[in-house]
Structures are given as structure tokens and as C-alpha cells.
Amino acid sequence: MALSEEKQKQIVDAAIAEFQEKGYAGASMDRISCRANVSKRTVYNHFESKDVLFSAIIQRLADRLNAALEIAYDPDRPIRPQLERLAWAEGDLLTDPDFMKLARMVMGETIRDPELAADMNSRMTKTAVFEEFMARANADGKLHAPDPQLAAEQFLGLIKSQGFYPRIFTDAPVSREEMAGIVDRSVEMIMKSYGRE
Amino acid sequence: MALSEEKQKQIVDAAIAEFQEKGYAGASMDRISCRANVSKRTVYNHFESKDVLFSAIIQRLADRLNAALEIAYDPDRPIRPQLERLAWAEGDLLTDPDFMKLARMVMGETIRDPELAADMNSRMTKTAVFEEFMARANADGKLHAPDPQLAAEQFLGLIKSQGFYPRIFTDAPVSREEMAGIVDRSVEMIMKSYGRE
DNA sequence: AAGGTAAACTATTCAGTGTAGTTTAGGCGC
DNA sequence: GCGCCTAAACTACACTGAATAGTTTACCTT
Numbered sequence: 001m002a003l004s005e006e007k008q009k010q011i012v013d014a015a016i017a018e019f020q021e022k023g024y025a026g027a028s029m030d031r032i033s034c035r036a037n038v039s040k041r042t043v044y045n046h047f048e049s050k051d052v053l054f055s056a057i058i059q060r061l062a063d064r065l066n067a068a069l070e071i072a073y074d075p076d077r078p079i080r081p082q083l084e085r086l087a088w089a090e091g092d093l094l095t096d097p098d099f100m101k102l103a104r105m106v107m108g109e110t111i112r113d114p115e116l117a118a119d120m121n122s123r124m125t126k127t128a129v130f131e132e133f134m135a136r137a138n139a140d141g142k143l144h145a146p147d148p149q150l151a152a153e154q155f156l157g158l159i160k161s162q163g164f165y166p167r168i169f170t171d172a173p174v175s176r177e178e179m180a181g182i183v184d185r186s187v188e189m190i191m192k193s194y195g196r197e
Numbered sequence: 198m199a200l201s202e203e204k205q206k207q208i209v210d211a212a213i214a215e216f217q218e219k220g221y222a223g224a225s226m227d228r229i230s231c232r233a234n235v236s237k238r239t240v241y242n243h244f245e246s247k248d249v250l251f252s253a254i255i256q257r258l259a260d261r262l263n264a265a266l267e268i269a270y271d272p273d274r275p276i277r278p279q280l281e282r283l284a285w286a287e288g289d290l291l292t293d294p295d296f297m298k299l300a301r302m303v304m305g306e307t308i309r310d311p312e313l314a315a316d317m318n319s320r321m322t323k324t325a326v327f328e329e330f331m332a333r334a335n336a337d338g339k340l341h342a343p344d345p346q347l348a349a350e351q352f353l354g355l356i357k358s359q360g361f362y363p364r365i366f367t368d369a370p371v372s373r374e375e376m377a378g379i380v381d382r383s384v385e386m387i388m389k390s391y392g393r394e
Numbered sequence: 395a396a397g398g399t400a401a402a403c404t405a406t407t408c409a410g411t412g413t414a415g416t417t418t419a420g421g422c423g424c
Numbered sequence: 425g426c427g428c429c430t431a432a433a434c435t436a437c438a439c440t441g442a443a444t445a446g447t448t449t450a451c452c453t454t
Contacts, residue, residue, distance in 0.1 A: 004433065023309060025222035029409060039435045041411085050409065108308040111301055112217055114368040121366050157363075165362040166354075169307075169314035201397070226445060236399045238447085247445070 008046050010036040012060070015053050020105045024054055061102050062123050068093055069126045073136035079143060083190060086133060087159055087183040094163045100173045107168065127152050134194075145194040154193075158186040205243050207233040209257070212250050217302045221251055258299045259320050265290055266323045270333035276340060280387060283330060284356055284380040291360040297370045304365065324349050331391075342391040351390075355383040 014036035018027045029050055033040040047053035069089050074082060093099045103124070110117040130152035137143040145151035162182045163174045174182065211233035215224045226247055230237040244250035266286050271279060290296045300321070307314040327349035334340040342348035359379045360371045371379065 007434080020309060023220060023222055025220055028407080030407095039437090040409095041436085042434055044410070045433075048410095104308055108305050111305040111308070111365065112220060114366065117366040161358045161362065165358065169311065169318050171311040204398080225443080227443090236401095238400085239398060241446070242397080245446095 004046075007036075007038055007042055010038055011043055011046055011053075012057060014038075016057055016102065016105070019054065019057065019109075020101055023105075024050075024109050057102070058106060058120075061099075061106060064099070065093065065124060065126065069129045071129060071133070073133045073140070075136075075140045075142075079137055079195070080187065080191060082133075082137075083155075083187045084183055086130065087155070087186055088179075090156065090159050091163065091179040091183050094159070094167075095173050095176055095179050097173055100167065103164075104168060125156065127156060130156055142196060143194045144196050151190065151194055155186060155190050158189060159183070162186075201243075204233075204235055204239055207235055208240055208243055208250075209254060211235075213254055213299065213302070216251065216254065216306075217298055220302075221247075221306050254299070255303060255317075258296075258303060261296070262290065262321060262323060266326045268326065268330070270330045270337070272333075272337045272339075276334055276392070277384065277388060279330075279334075280352075280384045281380055283327065284352070284383055285376075287353065287356050288360065288376040288380050291356070291364075292370050292373055292376050294370055297364065301365060322353065324353060327353055339393060340391045341393050348387065348391055352383060352387050355386060356380070359383075 011032065014032050015027075018032045018035060022028070027050070029043060030040060032053075033043045036043065043053070047056060071086055071089050106120060106124070107117075110120045127149070131149050134143060134145050134148035134151045134155075138145050138148055143151075159182060162185075163179060167173050208229070212224075212229050215229045215232060219225070224247070226240060227237060229250075230240045233240065240250070244253060268283055268286055303317060303321070304314075307317045324346070328346050331340060331342050331345035331348045331352075335342050335345055340348075356379060359382075360376055364370050
């Protein structure tokens with residue numbers, strides 16, 4: 001139903017804000033329902049517990065990440081713009097304030113438990129896509145990266161060390177202009193190391 | 198009193214572990230007293246509230262950081278080993294599991310509030326020491342860094358981007374050997390950019 | 395006498411439930 | 425289109441039970 005879906009969206013939005021501000025333990029279901037302009041019972045009709053609600057939000061973040069990074073290597077196009085596009089797939093997320101807020105929240109909750117954090121990090125860090133891409137370009141003779149996994153990690157590392165980690169503690173993500181520079185420099189570095197132009 | 202001091206240490210250690218595991222909101226004063234093998238009243242005799250106890254731990258971390266970084270430029274010694282020593286002052290902390298655990302805890306608590314996070318970051322990031330050092334070496338003619346603040350940030354950034362950020366989510370800090378490499382490469386880069394040998 | 399212990403106690407917050415009543419949207423006869 | 429019905433979804437609110445910050449009291453140890 002349309003109404004139900006709308007209520008659900010209100011709940012999720014309110015929950016994101018509440019979890020973001022107070023953390024999991026500090027968040028209150030009463031406040032969430034209040035922020036969502038919805039009765040507490042409705043919250044529980046949509047999400048059977050606080051935990052389920054929290055997990056649903058995490059899942060939403062992961063889904064979004066996976067969707068954004070569905071990029072495959074195309075042998076018919078030159079390598080450099082493809083690397084740029086790949087970098088921008090990550091860059092788009094990192095320049096989005098909402099994504100960064102969500103990411104910050106998840107990090108705050110998981111950082112204390114290294115195992116959980118590692119799991120979350122692997123769900124959030126789609127090295128696999130980068131790795132696959134590198135391996136394909138390699139096989140196609142457009143790159144010369146003996147260790148595609150390392151190359152993928154370096155590529156992502158270059159982007160995140162400039163565009164993500166330094167901004168975890170800040171309200172403002174990197175601007176599109178800054179990201180353009182980051183993408184350029186990162187692609188340049190990968191091309192210098194592994195390029196075959 | 199010696200006994201009292203010992204109890205206090207037990208309390209602080211237990212509190213660190215508890216805050217680390219559960220976060221501020223999730224931590225329980227009952228569990229802290231239990232972990233410390235101390236009565237709850239004793240906890241409250243030493244620290245008048247949960248908040249005070251938490252702050253005391255933060256302060257302890259900040260103090261340790263400040264103490265570790267009390268390094269001044271010495272015009273009578275060559276610049277490179279002095280840069281290495283400065284880098285190692287930071288490196289020592291980053292290779293210490295206890296320090297990293299504390300840092301992770303503080304980050305988890307502050308990350309949600311950008312203002313608090315920025316404040317904490319400034320308390321934890323002693324750019325000032327690096328900056329002062331750079332400026333002195335500059336005035337002494339051993340370095341040529343037109344913007345000492347930038348140079349200091351770059352120096353620290355090089356170290357932290359390799360030795361800190363990638364390890365926030367991991368249980369294991371960088372090893373001393375890895376840190377040696379990080380220090381070498383970072384000093385090398387600074388010398389290449391600003392050196393006058 | 396100084397500091398510690400143990401355990402009960404207060405007051406509060408909060409996750410989650412139960413219930414009785416209300417809104418909404420769509421279907422159906424007309 | 426119009427009134428009427430139904431069922432699902434929502435609301436308001438009181439309630440339970442558990443956890444928890446912080447206090448009090450009476451007693452113990454060195």
C-alpha cells in the first residue's frame with residue numbers, strides 16, 4: 001500500500017537520523033516514532049525490533065553501494081576513461097553527504113568490535129569489483145598488473161585515503177571539484193604504475 | 198594512598214575495557230565495578246559520575262599523546278635523524294595496541310558528532326609540534342618549507358594514512374617493522390620535497 | 395580512622411506489548 | 425458519480441519488565 005510505504009520511509013528516515021545522532025544504544029524507539037510522526041506501534045508493525053530496524057538500514061546502505069559499483073571492464077573502450085569511471089563510481093558516493101552520514105554512523109557502531117568492523121568494511125569496500133576489473137584489463141593487455149588484487153587495493157586506497165578517511169570526522173564531504181582532482185591523481189598513478197599506453 | 202591508587206588503576210582499566218566493548222551509552226557502571234573487582238561505591242568514590250570517569254580516560258589519552266610528542270628541534274644535530282625521531286614519536290603510539298584500542302574507542306564515541314570529533318581530533322593530532330619543528334628547521338636553514346603548517350600536515354598525513362587510518366578497523370596495529378618502513382618513506386618524501394642537504 | 399565491601403533501594407529510561415478505537419483505500423451495488 | 429461496507433493499516437496510551445545511574449546503610453579491614 002502507498003500509505004504503508006510512505007510510513008515506512010518516514011520511519012527509516014527518522015531512524016537514520018536518530019541512530020546517527022545517538023548511536024545504537026543511545027537511540028530511543030519512542031523518539032524514532034515521534035520523529036517519524038508515526039505511532040510507536042506502527043514502527044513495530046514494520047520492524048519487529050530495534051535490531052531489525054538497524055539492520056534494515058545497514059542493508060540499505062550496502063545495497064546502495066553494490067548498485068553503484070556495478071561496473072564491468074569493456075575491452076572496446078580505452079582504459080583510462082574506464083578507470084576514471086570506476087573511480088567516479090566510488091567518488092560519487094564519497095561526495096554524497098547522505099551516504100557519508102550513513103557511513104559515519106555505521107562506522108561509529110562497528111568500530112569497537114574489530115570482527116564486526118572487518119565484516120562491515122568488507123561489505124562496504126567492494127575491492128572485488130576493482131579486482132575483477134584489473135584482472136580483465138590485464139588479460140586484455142591494457143594493463144600490466146601482475147597482482148590484480150594489490151593493484152585494486154592501491155587504487156581504492158588512493159581514493160579513500162584522500163576522499164574518505166580524512167572526512168570521516170568532518171560534516172562536509174569532499175566537493176565534486178576536489179574529487180575530480182583525487183580521481184585524476186589516482187588514475188594517473190595507476191596508469192604510471194601499470195599502464196601500457 | 199597506594200591501595201587507593203591501585204584500585205583507581207583497576208577501575209580505569211576496567212572502564213576502558215567496558216567503554217571499548219559497549220560504547221559510552223552501552224557501558225554499565227555495575228559491570229565496570231564488577232570487572233574492576235571493586236565495589237560500586239568505590240567507583241563512585243573515585244569518579245563522581247559515569248561522565249567524569251569517561252572524561253578522565255579521554256584526558257589520560259590526551260596526556261599520553263602530549264607527553265610522547267614533546268620533541269623540539271635541535272640545531273646542533275642533523276635534520277634527517279631528527280625527522281625520524283619525530284616520526285617515531287607518532288609511530289610508537291600507532292604501534293601500541295593499547296593506544297590504538299583507546300583511540301578506537303574515542304573515535305567510536307565522537308564520530309557521530311562532527312564538532313566533538315573535530316575537537317577531539319585536534320586534541321589528538323599534535324600538528325602544532327610538527328609545525329613548530331618545521332618552522333625552526335626552516336629558520337635554521339636545514340629545511341626549505343615555505344609553508345611549515347602544510348609541511349607538518351603532509352608529514353603527519355603520510356604517517357597516519359599508512360599507519361593509522363587503515364588500522365582503525367583492525368585488531369592488530371602496524372608492526373614495528375612496518376612502521377620502520379612507513380617512517381623511512383615519509384621522511385624520505387619530506388626530505389625530497391623540503392630538504393636542503 | 396580511612397577506605398573498602400555488599401546489598402538493598404530509588405528513580406528513571408526504555409524496549410516491546412496489548413487494546414480499543416480511528417483512518418484510509420478500495421470494492422460493490424446503485 | 426455516490427453512499428456504504430470491509431479490512432488493513434494506523435493511533436493513542438497505558439502497561440510490563442528489565443536495565444541502569446546513582447545513593448544509602450550497615451558492616452569490614454588494615
